[in-house]
Amino acid sequence: MAPLLHRDRELTVFGEAIDELRSGRPTVASILGENGMGKSSLLGAITEMLPQRSRVLRARCHPSESHFAYGMVRQLFDPVLASGERTRKQFDRASGGDGAATHDLLLNLFHLTRDLVADHPVVIAIDDLSFADTPSLRWFSYIARRLDDLPVMMVATLPGSTPAGPAADLGKLPYARFVQLRPFCATCTADFVAEALGAPPDVELAALCHTLSQGNPLVLRELTSRMRQARVSPGEPDADQVLEIGTAALSDTVLEWLHDHDPVASELLTQLAVMGPETDITVAAILLSQGEPQIRQARRALVQAGLVTEGPPVRFRNPLIRAAVLSRIDNQTRLGLHERGAALLDRLGAPAAQTAEHLMLTDSDWGVPVLRRAATEAVAAREYDDATRYLRRALACSGDAATIHELTLQLGMVELRHDLDACVRHAEALATTAPDPARRARSLLNLASPALAASTVGVRPFVTAAHELATVADPPREPLLRLTAQGVLSGYRTGLRRSLRMAVSGVQDAPAKEFSGALAAMVAAGGRYPDTARRLAMRATRERSRRDRPVGTGLVGAALAFGWTGRPEEALDVCARILQDARTWDQPDLHALGLLLRSDVGHRRGESADSLRDALDAREGAELIGARVLATAARACGARALIRLDRVEDAAALMRDTVTPADAHPLVKSMVLEVQGLIAAAADDHVTALSLFLDCGHRLSARGITNPACLPWRAHAAQAYTALGEHSAARTIATEPPGSRDHAPDAQPSHARVVLTPAEQRVVELVRQGMSSMEVAERLCLSKRTIDTHLGRIYRKLGIRGRHQLSTALGL
Incomplete structure (x- = not known):
């Protein structure tokens, strides 16, 4: 009885029809429903409910037999013909030789049927009436209209939700009945799964089975059968395993039936699955080499089967249906379908992204321009993942050196907003694919972000390019100044002198300001010339032309310089400009860096709560774009603010899993x-x-x-x-x-001219306390040889011969 769950109303209707049969009155009933809804099961259940003396004539129609005249009628009457010679001769006369449905033939068949009900009520049960041959359909319609006062019940199953063909013509008969089978509800699905698996299912499993089957009994029966074979636990199911089983069940039930019974609809479904749910039906028709009438009919079949929506646009009712369809296509066939689809979409002027999605699944090399256009559109929509995919595919299928260089640059510019570590790799690639230093420098300018200066690896291509450019006789001004600024911000002096002469002698344009800001940070870090650092920072922050797109290097350097020279208010103003530029020009790398700088300024101003908030926001932004070094710095700033707020345990937790990148x-x-x-x-x-x-x-x-x-x-x-x-x-x-x-x-000590490193100072202090080299080594967890090396260097710096002269040489 499991297949008849949720069928109480239908059984009641047929119970009433059987009562009519007992009373000698006729019924013509149609069972409507999509494939797999249990029409045949309900038909079988009806025959089990009949009075014992009923005569049941059965037939099951199939498309392969639709061209045999009276094929369905012969199925119905074959058991009867074997009962007597007279009846057989009557049927032979009725069916004739050529199968023509003349009035005399139909009348003879009616008389044959009337003779059969002389002793017993007759039930004519026909499965899949829509596939019957034409003469048999004519007989069905003819006899159904002539059953008044005869104890005959005709029951036929039909696809869809509305009567069609002969059943539609008979709707006005007083004894006609129509029963529409609906999908199982969620409760009935859960009951079915419980009975099939022998235990109440987990709530999520029941919901998943209902989603997979869409309440279709056939799919549900196949799904639970496979789950039982796979020993899926109803109490603790593996969702991924159930999804995989569900996809296979869909493929082997509904899709298999469609493939056998409606090849055009099956091909349309395949094309829609390959081309995607938003595919225009006209495009599918062209790809299938079918006319629009055939495609419309096939689409109606798919809608009736519950596989797609009516649209437009046509969409799959369940994403798993598409997965099941695709699983039935071999890889070579699928590649060919995507290839044809991409070529057609390109010719029809479809959006580049739509065409690109199909190119991504082929091995074609003609679509590089399409992929590049799609990437540009994706960037405009801030869909950086898609843009990256398109450009990587374009790189993989391009063999021209110039095109590879252009694609590498375009990809690097996308990943500057999306994946900073990947951007570094592409910057390094640009340094090897450009034909000359000037071209290399101009290409790298597009990736010159101050966020890359936080990494020794990230800044390396820019430092190398600045070095090459500085050796050229007449280097271009803008590339040299900006590339040098990128290196200076990270502490490198490559190209510094030549850039300094250019900046001093030339106009104070945007490149000069970038250079001034980076130089301000370097000077401020040294601590010797704070006024010079501030002047350089002020030069870098002067108003720029609105046409200049900000690079950020100069402003970042200026913010650092102001913060390190005791001007936190000016530093805060520069941070505000950095964040505004980052929002205006959609530069997430610059935005994360701006928040990090503002956190540092807040710490200097004693505003620890604000500093913490900015640090955490900077960490989130840095992690989103794969900026590992910035994320590490943000963690450190956040922990420093937490310590200031007396939340040491929280600071320790924040730093516990922090791994400082080696290239930081x-x-x-x-x-x-x-x-x-x-x-x-x-x-x-x-x-x-x-x-x-x-x-x-x-x-x-x-x-x-x-x-x-x-x-x-x-x-x-x-x-x-x-x-x-x-x-x-x-x-x-x-x-x-x-x-x-x-x-x-x-206040300076007498050894002010001698610079000892912190490690050397520590060794000196312990030696002056009377410790031997071995004791110092044990105290500092170093080897004795390392301590002796330190001492030798200290003696040379101070111009002494041994440890007994240390105090005098240091003025202590």
Whole structure:
């Protein structure tokens, strides 16, 4: 009884018709429904409900037999003909020789039927009446109109939701009945699955089965049968496994039936699946080499089968239907269909993206221009994933060197907004595909983002191009200034002198401002000339022409310079400009960097809550575009703000899974070390904190960042020394770096001309405490050989011969 779930109303209707039959009155009933709705099952259930003395004549029609005259009638009467010679002769006379449905033949068949009901009620049950041969259909209509006062019930199954053919003509008969089978509801589906699997299904499994089958009993029966074979647990199902089984069930039921019974509709469904749900029906007709009448008929068949919507546009009722159709097509055939479809869409002037989607699935090389247009359209719509896919496919099928260079540049510009690490790879590729330094430099200008300067790998192609350009006799001004600015912002001096002469002697245009801003950051990092750094930063932030698209390097450098020279208000104003430019020109890399800079300024102003918010927003934006270095810096800024807010545990949690990229700029690595040191100090692990602070200072000094305003590592290290009881070391490490303008001359130690690295200062302090080289090595977790190397370098710097002269040489 499982197939008859949700069929109580229909069985009631036929129960009434059987009562009419018992009373000697006729019924002509039609069971309507899409394929798989259980029409045949209901027909079988009706015959089981009949009175015991009923005579049942059955027939099942099929398209392959539709050309045999009276094929359906012969199926009905074959069992009767075997019962007697007289009856057989009557039927032979009625069916004639050529099958022509003359009135005499139809009348003889009616008399034959009337003779059969003389002793018993007769039930004529016909499955798939729409596939019957024409003479049999004529007989069905003829006899159905002449059943008054005869105990005959004619029941036929028909596809669709409305009567068609002979059944439609008989709708006005007083004894006609129509029953429309509907899909199972969700509750009936759950009941069916429970009975099939032997246990109540999980709620999600029941819902998934209903979605997969759309309440179609045939599909549901096949689905649960396969689930049972695969031993799917009704209580803890694997959704992916059920989806896979559902796709196969669809393919082997509804789609198989369609392939056998309506080849044109099946081909149309295949074409729609390949071309996509938004395909114009005219395009499908052209690809199928069919006329519009045939296509309209095929579309009606698909709608009646519950596979697609009526449209327009025509869409699949269930995404799994498309997946099931595609699973039936071999790869070679599918490639050919996509190839033909792409070529036709291109000729018809379809949107480039629509054509490109088919080109993506072929091995054709003619579609590079189409893919490039599609990428441009996708960028305009901010659909960067699609633009990247199209350009990568175009690169894969292009063999021309010039085209490869152009595609690499276009792809790099897309990934600058989408995947910063990928953009770095394409910048490196541009450095090898351009034919000459000038062309290489102009190409790289399109990717010159200050966000790339945060990575030593990211800035490398620009530094290399600036070096090559600086050696040219008469280098182009804009590329040299802007490429040099990109390197200077990261601490590289390649091309600096030549660019400086150009910037000083030329007009203060956009390239000069970019260079001035980057140079301002470099000067400010050194800490020696804060006024010069501020003047350069002010030059970089002067109003520019509205025609100039901002690159951001100059403004980023200016913001850093103002922040590092004690002008946080000016730095905040520059950050606002950076963020505005990023929004105006859709530059997510610049936006993340602007938020990061504003977080740093907020920290300097003591606005920790605002600093934290900007840092977290910067991290989110950086992660969205694959900017690993910026995301790491944002984590460090956020943790620093949390520490200031006395939320050390939250800061530790934020930094716990942070892995500093190996190619991160030393300033970013130092920020991470500083924050880790602050977290260790808050946990009273001052030995670890001191080691982290000293490492931080070493990395900064190696890159020439000696301004304590950049990162106050000396103050942190002094606090760690103090906590460890090493007060003399605290005083030494707290001393400003040699040559600082802000340090009074009389406060400088006698060894001011000698620059000791933080590591060397630590070794000196421990040696002065009377420790041997081995003890110093154990204290600093280093080898004795490393300590001896440090001491040898210290002695050479101070011009002494041994440790006994250290105090005198240092003026202590």
